[in-house]
Amino acid sequence: MDAQPKATVPTLYEWAGGMDNFEAWTDLFYKRVRNDTILEPVFRGMSPDHSRHVAHFVAEVFRGPTTYSSNEGSHYEMIHKHLGKHLTETQRRRWIELILDTADVVGLPDDPEFRSALVGYLEWGSRLAVINSKEETVSEPTDAPMPKWGWGETGGPYIP
Template structure:
């Protein structure tokens, strides 16, 4: 990164390792959460790593999730037919934000605004797609979240 370059949200967070810490903490706590534990009872042991790859890519990090796991469409496919509830979505989001603190993610307002903005958008998209029986868009692009021109997040 050049001296005047603006870091990606992934870089600002501490790189891919920051999202690895976040998802490790989060999924340890999920197993004790009465609302979320049943959703992840048969979770692949690599699931936290895959989610970390996805988050890092969304926030401007390497495209490892797309290269290794199939991109946004593959993530959407994990939710189709699961019939997630608003209560589960809200709890997932609240727990992830608690874990962001525990993982030491930056707590400055600009980063947290972008982080929360994506998590809010992403969890609502997951609930919508979980009500479907098939994927709505075979060409779903990977979301890219950044600072935006005014300091806020953008998708592009």
């Protein structure tokens, strides 16, 4: 009897369509932020490369290429960028609303499994950003691993 090949489950990064889709998503999102009365003050004066860095960060978290950690920063440095910003729950909720709406506009997958993972990560990350924004120093070790997110695995974001 011939053995059937085992199907390979795509990563969230692959399912989303790769780096072009992540970059299109964050590029449009940060363009929209410029016209948002709640978020514009938070991102006023951001680097022109900000949206690309965020795309690379999220793509890596979703098990894509290690572009961010190899060339642009680390999880520690991402946390550090939020220190002292004093983000509010209103700003966090608006960020979630606008980034998910932008995911729809650019055509990221809308199946329940992908969106569950996407929302799970965005909620987790945005809540950490708010917590860290109230701090002046980073308690995370400088060599903290990049979070890894998948298809609903348990054990938190640091899944090998």
